[in-house]
Amino acid sequence: MIEITEHLDMLEAESIEILREVAFAASKPVMMYSIGKDSSVMLRLAQKAFYPGPIPFPLLHIDTGWKFPEMIAFRDQMQREIGFDLITYTNPRGAAEGINPISHGSAVHTDVMKTEALRQALDAHGFDHVIGGARRDEEKSRAKERIFSFRAPGHRWDPKAQRPELWTQYNTRIKPGESIRVFPISNWTEADIWAYIAREQIPIVPLYYAAPRPVVERSGQLIMVADERLPLLRDEVPVMRYVRFRTLGCYPLTAAVESDATTLDQIIHEVLGATQSERQGRIIDHDGAGSMERKKQEGYF
Amino acid sequence: MQTLRFITCGSVDDGKSTLIGRLLYETKKVFEDQLTALAAESRVHGTQGERLDFALLVDGLAAEREQGITIDVAYRYFATEKRRFIVADTPGHEQYTRNMATAASTADVAILLIDARKGVLVQTRRHSRIARLLGVRHIVLAVNKMDLVDWSEARFKDIEADYARFAEPLGIQSITAIPIAAIDGTNIVERGHAEALWYKGPSLIEWLETIPVGDDQLAKPFAMPVQWVNRPNPDFRGFSGRLASGSVSIGDAVRVAPSGVGSHVRRIINGMADTNKAVAGQSVTLVLDDEIDVSRGDVFVGETQTITPADQFEANLVWMSDKPLQAGRAYIIQLHRISAGVTVSRIKYRVAINTEEHLAAETLALNEIGVVNLSLDRLVPYAAYDENRMLGGFILVDRITNETLAAGTIRHALKRTDNLHWQALDITKKARAALKHQKAFCLWLTGLSGSGKSTIANLVEKNLHAEGRHTYILDGDNIRQGLNRDLGFKESDRVENIRRVAEVAKLMVDAGLIVIVSFISPYREERDMARRLFEEGEFVEVFVDTPLDLCEQRDVKGLYAKARKGDLKNFTGIDSPYEPPHAPDIHIKTESMTAINSAEYIVEQLLPKA
Known part of the structure; x- marks a missing residue:
């Protein structure tokens, strides 16, 4: 008898269920695409969740202008091969002011070119469910976050007032201006990511x-x-x-x-x-x- | 390798976070850079003097580290040679009990921490009950801080016996007590601490490595709730979902609940490949032989199984909101992939955490646990929670704020549904109204006491009557002397008052009448509930808008004076709230319009549709 005890199968099934839930609930979903290993796994999971249909949401890449050239080349190659909708966005204010990690430091650069850029991009497109590749084993405040993580208007996260999240009963209901960040690979560890990349090539x-x-x-x-x-x-x-x-x-x-x-x-x-x-x-x-x-x-x- | 999901729970300061920090450390899941950061933080926020404070590894929120408490669930991952573990560290404070329930909902087993000095506390009992309610079947009682009671075997045995007495009626499958000291790691991984040689049982890790995993859904009959209908093009129509139990193979005859229509499985797609068989826990897409009507929330089962849908249930409920439960108020229920309207038709009892007693209750407040009857607005496929977590666990959501209000588990369906059938009638509402040469609808007047609702309602009816329309008035005061004379004025009674009159109005509209309801109906949610009983365009909300001071000045019935003196409790506008409509269909401002003009204006608006 087959049994779904294989750890990776369990993680995969859970992530696919989460992605399908977003597709059902969101009126304007988007998936963050950072080109890294976690994004590569998420991309594969999204392909699987909706096969034989296409991925029913666009991918959003926040380009800080300081990504390794190999990353940009890889991104464009993936898009050609898989054919997803890709939106790239750079903070125009930051670009105009020449904000960069070298003369402005990591804090300012990250704040303007990543956090502010992300808020601008989400607001400009009106995305209501935003899928991200954060994992709970990465960092201890991430270990505290829900899979469907509610954001008040202005993208604010209130860690002390998270919606209870039981079983796979995700509460996806929001009012205008509010949004939800969704983390389908919350329960994966770094080792799981690599094992899956190897298994799925x-x-x-x-x-x-x-x-x-x-x-x-x-x-x-x-x-x-x-x-x-x-x-x-x-x-x-x-x-x-x-x-x-x-x-x-x-x-x-x-x-x-x-x-x-x-x-x-x-x-x-x-x-x-x-x-x-x-x-x-x-x-x-x-x-x-x-x-x-x-x-x-x-x-x- | 198997994965075991477990929680740590217990009262504040029993050492939950410290235990997890210790487990991570002992299983080499703490990296050097994290240890360096931990050493630095232990000096600032630590509670262990010079020693590393392992709790700081887990308490990831700034507020938690500052206050030295756990607010929300932290998920951590580690593995031994034998198993992988997903551990959820849960808060001990009563005010964060809902976060503990979140963690328990997906756990196989629970580690219940007890401070050897304090023994079994209220929160120990509460967490045991919630863990059991949410399907945790094995509990390990980790009697911690044994070093502080000099590893007294007698103390350990006392606590073990005390807990057993409490837990016996809960029906937990197994309870194992282990004496530990999380602070120095005794009996966590290794046994044989010099002072604890009297203990012959397993270490905590040994227990975690050997306790059975899962609830064996694979051995049960096939069931898969439909999550997503996948139809990217006219040539493909698949039904995606995660198998809740059993397995399904190509060629199997299946049936869809609640419709009962059957077909055969033509393809099973797992990821981007076809497969011959799918098993419990997998997320797949099924393609059927026939074009049958299937949508999200339907459940596939094997052909020979029956899954009788129901709309009335008895359920356990853990209330999670600051706003208490109101029987009769309309909420949303999310049960597997279904979202439906629901009311709590009856609160059977509340459970006293300490004594196990069943107490009569009119409401459930934050963190209270009770047993209730639920009434859904349609028939849904389900399973009892003890049979299947996925098909029997649900949450309640507020219709307006979208807050998650409660978590619940279905005990069983109430038989009413089996014996009561909706009798289809040949003469329709439209036919009845047509005979009266009119269209039936409900005119709903809301406003403060003394705002002029009854006067205006009376004039509207006279005008309509003169136009040859068949009408009837349901007046608040009159109904309260008959149908609703058992109801008072507290919030739950007001909710029920409106529910009944809305149902009566609906019957009268069904009979083809134009019904004029004249009720204070102070709560938005209940007016919305009434509106939802009717078809589009059948419900006309009229806001009779008179400022409170003017109503009080008029005080036709002398009620405001009584309320001000304190002789009348729960009086709308005085010590009970009135929620004005945001967008009434008709807005009457009585300051600038006489009752006669108001009535004429309303009839003018209505006649074209009546």
């Missing part, structure tokens, strides 16, 4: 695999010199090292890790033996304890 950005890349070391973090926009400090000389990325964000804000993992099996092996959390390479998380919760309250994913 899901394409991912090459930056996840180790390769010789030019990096500089700053405050103990390895920063890749992705293009000429990264100003080198005095005496700083990029050196070629075997590195890969555990997560992908804006390039000066995402540190690489030294690694020899050039296959998925090697990556999984590395993840299972890791002694550092994956967000360790995300500079924005270190802007003070509780910084993620604050960003979330302001509308960040």
Whole structure:
């Protein structure tokens, strides 16, 4: 007798159920697409949820202008191959003022080019259900969030007044101006994501695999010199090292890790033996304890 | 590898978050960078002196770390060689009980923490009851802080016996007590602590690794609620959903509830591939041999099964809102993929958490648990919750604010539905009205006491009568002397008062009459409930708008004076609220219009449609 005890099958079935619930309940749904490994898994889950039909909502990419060039190339390739609706958005104010992570710092850059840009994009299109790829194992304020997470007008999250969420009875009802953030892969761990990518042979950005890349070391973090926009400090000389990325964000804000993992099996092996959390390479998380919760309250994913 | 979902619960400060932090630490799920952050935070917010405060690993909200308490559920993930675990850490404070219920709804087992110094507390009992109500079948009683009672075996045995006495009538499948000290990890993973050699049972992790998982839905008959009808093009029509129980294979004969229509399974699509068989827990898409009518909320079952739909249920309810339950008020029920109108027709009893007593209750307040009868506005396929969580668990939602008000579990359907059948009649409402050369409808006058409703209603009826229309007036005071003489003026009675008069008005409209209802009807929700009983255009809401001070000045019946003196309780406008309509169909401002003009104006608006 077959039994659905395989962990990944259980996670997949739950995520698909959540995506179908959004498609039913939302009048204007959208799925965030950040090009990373979690987005790649979500894209596959969305294809599965509605097959043989197309994905019934567009994908939204908030382009900060500081994504690795490989990421943009990968995004466009995926869109050509799968054929989803893709909306890309850049904060026009931030772009005009030249906001960037190098001269303005990670906090301002993230606030303007990600959080503010996201709010602008959601308001401009009037999206009422916004699907995101956050996972509860990433960070401890994320561990507290509902799968269907209610947002008051202005995208505010009130962590102390979340709607009770029992079984798979998701309360998707909202009034004009309110919205819901939906997290279909809430219960997946980093190891699950990799195991699923391996099992399903899901394409991912090459930056996840180790390769010789030019990096500089700053405050103990390895920063890749992705293009000429990264100003080198005095005496700083990029050196070629075997590195890969555990997560992908804006390039000066995402540190690489030294690694020899050039296959998925090697990556999984590395993840299972890791002694550092994956967000360790995300500079924005270190802007003070509780910084993620604050960003979330302001509308960040 | 199997996955076990469990919760930790118990009273405040029994050490739930510390225990989970310890489990994560012992199973190597805490990374070096997180430990560094933990050490720094322990110094600022920690409650353990120089030691690491593991609770800070789990309490993810700023407010939680500042106050040293848990507000909302945190989900954490770890694994041993034998199993994977999803653990939900739940708040101990009574005010956050609803968050504890959220976590319990998907859990297989519960770890119930008890402080060895304090023993079984009210919150221990409340959490046990909620866990049982939501289907948790195995409880481990983790008697914590044993180090603070010098590992006294006698103390441990006392607590074990005390809890057993309380829990026995709850019908929990298994209860295992384990003495632990979360702070230093004794009996969490390893056993054999020098002071605790008297304990011969399993360590907590050993217990978690061996307790049976799941409730064996696979062995039960096939059932799948339809979540989504997938029809991307005219050539494809599939029904997507997650199997609630059993399995289904290509070629199987299936039936859809509530219609009872049957067909055969032609294709089963799992993801982007076809498969021969689907099992409980999978999200799939079924394609049938025949073009039958199926929509969201219908349930597929095997051909030989019967799933009798019902609209009256007895159910357990955990109330989760600051706004108390009102019997008779219209709510929304979400049951598997169905969303329907519902009222609580009767509160059978409330459960006293401490004593197990069944208390008579007129309402359920925040965090109270009771047993109620539900009346839905249509027949729905269902299962008793003990048979199937997916088909028997529901939530109640507020129609106006969309707040999740309560969680409930179906105990059984009430037999009424089986014995009462809606008798189809050949003569229709339209035919009855046509014989009277009119269209039937309900004119609903709402407004404060003394606003002039009855006077205007009387004049409207005279005018309509003169035009040859067949009418009837339902007047608040008159109905309260007969049909509703058993009702008082508290909120629940007012709700029932309106429900009855709305039903009577509906019958009269069905009889082809033009009905004029003249009731204060102070609550928006009940007027909306009345409106929903009628067809589109059959319900005309008239707001007789007279300011309170003017009503009080007129005070025809002397009621305002009595209310002001305190001789009359719950008087609308004085110590009971009036909620004016947001968008009445007709708005009469009596300050600028006489009763005669008002009546003429209303009739003018009505005659074209009457």
